[in-house]
Amino acid sequence: MTACLLSSSLTMVMAVAAASQGERKRAVRFILLTMAGGVLFDVLHIHEWLGLIHEGVTPSSNPWGVPLFGATFFGLTGLHMTHVTIGVIYLGVIAIGFGRSKFSAEDVEVSGLYWHFVDLVWMFILPMVYLLSNRI
Amino acid sequence: MATGHTHAVSTTKVFVWVWSFLVLLTFVEVFFAYRRMSLELMIVILLGLSVMKSALIMAYFMHLKFERLSLVMTLIPALVILICLMFISFPDSVRIHQLTPR
Numbered sequence: 001m002t003a004c005l006l007s008s009s010l011t012m013v014m015a016v017a018a019a020s021q022g023e024r025k026r027a028v029r030f031i032l033l034t035m036a037g038g039v040l041f042d043v044l045h046i047h048e049w050l051g052l053i054h055e056g057v058t059p060s061s062n063p064w065g066v067p068l069f070g071a072t073f074f075g076l077t078g079l080h081m082t083h084v085t086i087g088v089i090y091l092g093v094i095a096i097g098f099g100r101s102k103f104s105a106e107d108v109e110v111s112g113l114y115w116h117f118v119d120l121v122w123m124f125i126l127p128m129v130y131l132l133s134n135r136i
Numbered sequence: 137m138a139t140g141h142t143h144a145v146s147t148t149k150v151f152v153w154v155w156s157f158l159v160l161l162t163f164v165e166v167f168f169a170y171r172r173m174s175l176e177l178m179i180v181i182l183l184g185l186s187v188m189k190s191a192l193i194m195a196y197f198m199h200l201k202f203e204r205l206s207l208v209m210t211l212i213p214a215l216v217i218l219i220c221l222m223f224i225s226f227p228d229s230v231r232i233h234q235l236t237p238r
Contacts, residue, residue: 002162003159006155006158006159006162007155009155009193009197010151010152010155012197013151013196013197014148014151017148017151112197112198113198116193116194116197116198117198119193119197120190120193120194123186123189123190123193124183124186124190126162126165126186127165127169127182127183127185127186128182128183131165131166131168131169131182132169132175132178132179132182
């Protein structure tokens with residue numbers, strides 16, 4: 001999941017670079033790749049959620065430890081996943097608009113800033129929720 | 137916004153290098169997560185690495201490195217103050233036991 005987001009950030013920065021050089025088709029292709037990374041992240045995340053729910057982890061219960069973990073896990077990752085999903089929709093709108101010359105390179109750049117922000121948040125969720133959870 | 141010139145400077149090669157470094161730092165994080173050490177030390181190491189990763193993303197992917205210094209000097213202190221404000225009520229947790237009605 002981390003690889004998906006990091007790689008999608010790379011393709012997004014390539015899209016912004018292509019857009020600023022006026023290469024519309026290349027920029028749209030990179031935006032679509034970024035969206036694919038976001039969708040793959042969502043699919044993997046939902047798969048993980050379903051697995052945990054099946055094991056008995058819910059927002060109010062955790063069979064392996066403190067119940068608060070369930071609430072924290074689903075709250076944090078759920079909000080992040082919502083942002084990723086909104087980002088994918090946002091990028092879709094930008095890709096269509098930029099492909100039809102309705103949006104400028106600056107619009108692509110702003111959408112890129114949003115996408116990198118989503119990636120940046122994951123950089124803190126990964127250690128705080130995933131890597132440290134086996135120690136608490 | 138960054139100018140076209142600054143975009144030309146940050147080439148594909150630089151982006152790929154930054155991405156590789158981010159992946160490497162993620163592996164270092166996972167490596168430390170499985171080491172035996174005190175929780176406090178682990179939190180410091182993992183959060184330190186995460187701050188490095190986020191700094192790389194902000195500097196290169198969000199092109200803050202190529203922006204005017206005045207913008208950097210506006211954004212970074214604001215971010216630090218915001219994070220400090222988030223922890224403003226943290227000392228209350230130390231005396232929470234005294235506040236609990238008996």
